[in-house]
Amino acid sequence: MWNLLVVDDESIVRMGLRYMLDWEGLGICWKAEAADGEEALRIVEQESIHFVMTDIRMPGMDGIELAQKIRHRKPEVQIIFLSSYDTFSYVREALRLGAADYLHKPTMDEDEIANTMQKVISRLKLTSHEPPQRTEEEKNGLCLSLLDPFTFPAEPLQLLPELADESYKEGYELAIIRKRCDAVQENEDAEQLRFLSILHLVSKLAAKDWGGLVFHRNFREIIWIAPVRPHTGNGDMSSYLNGMRQKVLELLNVRLIFACGPSACRDITSLPDAYMSALLRFPRNEQSDSFIVRRAKEYVDRHLLEDVTLAKVGESIHVSPGYLSRIFLKEIGENFSDYVIRNKMEIAQKMLRETGRKVYEIAADLGYSNPYYFSKLFKDRTGLTPLEYRNQ
Numbered sequence: 001m002w003n004l005l006v007v008d009d010e011s012i013v014r015m016g017l018r019y020m021l022d023w024e025g026l027g028i029c030w031k032a033e034a035a036d037g038e039e040a041l042r043i044v045e046q047e048s049i050h051f052v053m054t055d056i057r058m059p060g061m062d063g064i065e066l067a068q069k070i071r072h073r074k075p076e077v078q079i080i081f082l083s084s085y086d087t088f089s090y091v092r093e094a095l096r097l098g099a100a101d102y103l104h105k106p107t108m109d110e111d112e113i114a115n116t117m118q119k120v121i122s123r124l125k126l127t128s129h130e131p132p133q134r135t136e137e138e139k140n141g142l143c144l145s146l147l148d149p150f151t152f153p154a155e156p157l158q159l160l161p162e163l164a165d166e167s168y169k170e171g172y173e174l175a176i177i178r179k180r181c182d183a184v185q186e187n188e189d190a191e192q193l194r195f196l197s198i199l200h201l202v203s204k205l206a207a208k209d210w211g212g213l214v215f216h217r218n219f220r221e222i223i224w225i226a227p228v229r230p231h232t233g234n235g236d237m238s239s240y241l242n243g244m245r246q247k248v249l250e251l252l253n254v255r256l257i258f259a260c261g262p263s264a265c266r267d268i269t270s271l272p273d274a275y276m277s278a279l280l281r282f283p284r285n286e287q288s289d290s291f292i293v294r295r296a297k298e299y300v301d302r303h304l305l306e307d308v309t310l311a312k313v314g315e316s317i318h319v320s321p322g323y324l325s326r327i328f329l330k331e332i333g334e335n336f337s338d339y340v341i342r343n344k345m346e347i348a349q350k351m352l353r354e355t356g357r358k359v360y361e362i363a364a365d366l367g368y369s370n371p372y373y374f375s376k377l378f379k380d381r382t383g384l385t386p387l388e389y390r391n392q
Contacts, residue, residue: 002046003031007040007054008082013047017053025133037061041069044077045214051100056377067099079121080383082108099136104200112204122225143215145225146268147275150320156268160213167211170228171264173180173237174274176282177202177222180255187353195219196253205244217391218295218318224272228264230310257282280330292319293331300340303346307367308340345381348374352390359386 004023008014014033021031031047034040035274040054040063052070056063067079068303100120103113142159145151157164162174167361179198196217201213202222212226237260245256261274261280279292300308313336314321328336344366351362363374378386 001029003029003038003044005032005034005047005049005052006030007034007037007052007058007063009035009055009058012324013055017113021113021117026114028117035068037063037069042067044070044074049074049077050124051080051201053082053107053116056080059360077126078123080116080120087215094303102200104204112208115207120251142150143213143223143225144217146225146271146321149272150322152269152272152319155332162213165227167229171266172268172271172274173212173228173260173264174225174260174271174278175224175226175237175241176275177241177256177258177277178220178282179226180257192219194252194254198222198248198254198256201248202244204373205247212242214333217292223275275359276327276330279327292317292324293328296324296328296336297339300343304340304343305365305367310336341377342381345378348378348386349382349389352386362386 001024006014006017008017018030018033031049032043034043036230037054040052044052052066054063054265055067063081066102067081070077070079080267081099082105082239083102100123103115103116127355135196136199139160142153145153146156146160152258153159174176177198179195196219199214199222202224202291206212206224206226209228210230212224214222214224216222221237222261227327229235230240241258241260246255247257248254251376259278261277262281263276265271270301296313299313299316303312310321314324325336328334328339332339334342348366351357357365360371361376366374368374375386378389384388385390
């Protein structure tokens with residue numbers, strides 16, 4: 001039997017959990033309960049505990065601090081967090097700590113808890129020869145590497161064995177999900193918390209109904225790699241996503257848009273192409289640029305008076321220069337370098353009209369150390385030299 005410790009400052013929650021499931025039927029012994037982190041830590045040190053189910057927000061030592069101390073003293077103990085949507089700032093830290101899973105207290109049911117416990121038991125059964133368990137943050141980064149041919153791993157199915165499951169025998173579907181850009185804008189922290197709420201709900205719905213991997217890019221874009229067939233039946237991905245969108249709207253009051261690849265990938269190595277295709281299928285009347293291109297344009301706008309290069313922008317938004325170059329050209333219809341030069345020349349025209357600065361000074365202001373090269377670029381785009389433009 002596997003020994004479970006449940007930690008929650010509300011006795012009614014502990015009681016509800018205790019009688020919600022047939023724990024012995026799952027091979028689990030309800031070993032102990034605790035009302036706070038200090039008591040829980042004493043139990044972990046004194047008893048043989050295999051996993052801890054703990055509330056995140058508690059008086060005194062909260063769930064995050066408790067998890068940190070457990071990970072330091074007994075790293076083999078698996079931790080499941082109990083959270084509400086308004087505690088996602090805590091969940092973010094929980095993921096960094098390598099939480100086995102987390103459950104949403106207001107909506108969790110018997111099946112979800114049982115599935116979570118079975119997943120944790122599977123982890124506990126791993127032999128000591130297995131590699132260390134990845135944190136959610138590390139796994140997310142590994143999943144992102146599947147979307148770019150320049151970062152695609154040599155042995156993806158060894159690194160992400162869940163994608164070698166029998167359910168993928170017919171291939172891989174890929175979908176991208178974003179919050180509509182016409183939604184009310186929030187500050188950065190609130191925006192990230194809202195995104196985490198969406199990510200959590202989408203992950204739970206996908207796991208329950210279909211299966212697959214759900215991950216994110218920079219807390220802005222959700223990517224779902226799924227089997228061609230759902231758990232049961234022969235559902236259509238677009239129809240399912242429409243239903244998911246309605247569910248998210250009802251529960252979180254957030255409007256989503258999504259796009260799928262044009263067809264399923266027969267081979268996992270086709271995922272980068274599927275991701276690119278999905279990006280280009282977003283409705284133009286709702287969101288014209290992908291998140292990657294929008295971030296790149298934002299970086300260019302902020303650093304336009306510097307020497308802006310493709311490599312610098314790619315590094316700042318965590319994509320390879322080659323990938324950024326291709327997607328920029330496909331979505332904008334203009335090379336990255338041409339976009340930068342065009343914007344610099346627009347500023348140059350403004351400075352020539354509105355200031356008395358010398359041409360070489362304007363060139364230096366825009367990041368061009370060679371004023372003759374600057375003048376050539378200016379004439380190529382306006383048909384006039386800088387002085388001709390100023391004097392016209």
